[in-house]
Amino acid sequence: MNQYIQPSASTASSRIYDTLRKDLVNGRFAAGEKLAINALKEQYQVGLSPLREALNKLAAYGLLLQENQRGFRVPTLSHRELDDIAQTRLSLESMAFEQAIAHGDAAWEAELLAAEHRLKCADMTLDKDDEWERLHTQFHRTLVAPCGSVWLLRFIEQLHDQFDRYRRLGPKMPVIRQELDQQHHELVELALKRDVKAARKLLDEHIRKSYDVALQRFTQHGEGAPNQC
């Protein structure tokens, strides 16, 4: 009777996967930390089997490291890896954006404007940070969505998660957020104008600026608390 088809009726395994993925990206666990499976079982109130299945998936996805017979640990953070992630993200996202501008139709243009607007609105209400992050991710996803390559999109999503492990380390900075928001707006404008060259250049700048923020947070992070655990 329900006219809405559930895309994939959730299971305990898929739920804990989603939760852990979010928590890992948000730095809920300390970098390098060994995960105590029994503790997780208690904390998240979930059985061992679905938990282990989720951990296995997260390891394959790159948000955990798995070592046979000695469980799972959170990957460490490093300047070098941040550079790698940012550089690779730059290459792939820039490539995808170019294709998206070439292929995106009117529906895409509408989606872009909507995504940008939603993000801007969320920015005003400062209290809902989670929501802003969600919309921010969604905005960047929309930018490259019609690039035509399922695999490119998949990799970009993965890199975003990795990047955000660094970017979300510190406290929120409204000033920088405003600058980035301005760029979001300009990115949409250039995309609508189909100005590939300028759009790529701006996306490049945008990612570099985000990189600066992420690097700063990572650098300061070591001196402060080990993690917000």
Added chain:
Amino acid sequence: MNQYIQPSASTASSRIYDTLRKDLVNGRFAAGEKLAINALKEQYQVGLSPLREALNKLAAYGLLLQENQRGFRVPTLSHRELDDIAQTRLSLESMAFEQAIAHGDAAWEAELLAAEHRLKCADMTLDKDDEWERLHTQFHRTLVAPCGSVWLLRFIEQLHDQFDRYRRLGPKMPVIRQELDQQHHELVELALKRDVKAARKLLDEHIRKSYDVALQRFTQHGEGAPNQC
């Protein structure tokens, strides 16, 4: 006492993962096929828990599709997806090769020559196809190894597996293999000469030629048997 440290002492889960990954890439299962977990359990003589953990990892890796409450299935093959895989592979591998040529040292040069030689030798002994495939993968891995990006390497490996699902569909063709082998040799030469532009161009051609082979096999595949199962 043992002077060789085991990199990660195998578990039932990791073993069945490796086996299934290989079998999936080799087309042991029909595209689109629904996996009967109980049957797999018997076939591979493995428990349910390690099996499910492996399937979860393979789904996260992209060699299986997971739908909640209805298990796992082998992704279908399509012309469109092959195009995507080949194109993305071209972009990423070309990028990585350029970086590898820029950063690769003398040890890399030696490894390249060794990998090429091993592959050529395996080519003579026609019976050991598995071994050739292993060395071929290894050769391409070596080509891009010193590119400096862990993530790029990871994605390239993933794309290779996806590409090989198509390339390994049909019977082996010694004639084309010889052509590709010739290109392997030239790729090494150009890499040693640090001729970035020519090297990229040749890698481009190489992947395109492989793509032609893969496409041909995919096209013929539908008309023949459903799969070598």
Added chain:
DNA sequence: GCCAGATAAATAATCGATTTTTTTAATATA
């Protein structure tokens, strides 16, 4: 004959307990 709903069989997901391996602690030895 064909469809809706109920029932049965098959399959997926999960639980609880057991086995195996690693890590920690304790003890003995040089």
Added chain:
DNA sequence: TATATTAAAAAAATCGATTATTTATCTGGC
């Protein structure tokens, strides 16, 4: 004191059985 050996504890991996969900089959009403 440092190192090696053994024993105990903890943790990871796996098993066997149970529960929940889907898929296939059957039945009666139209």
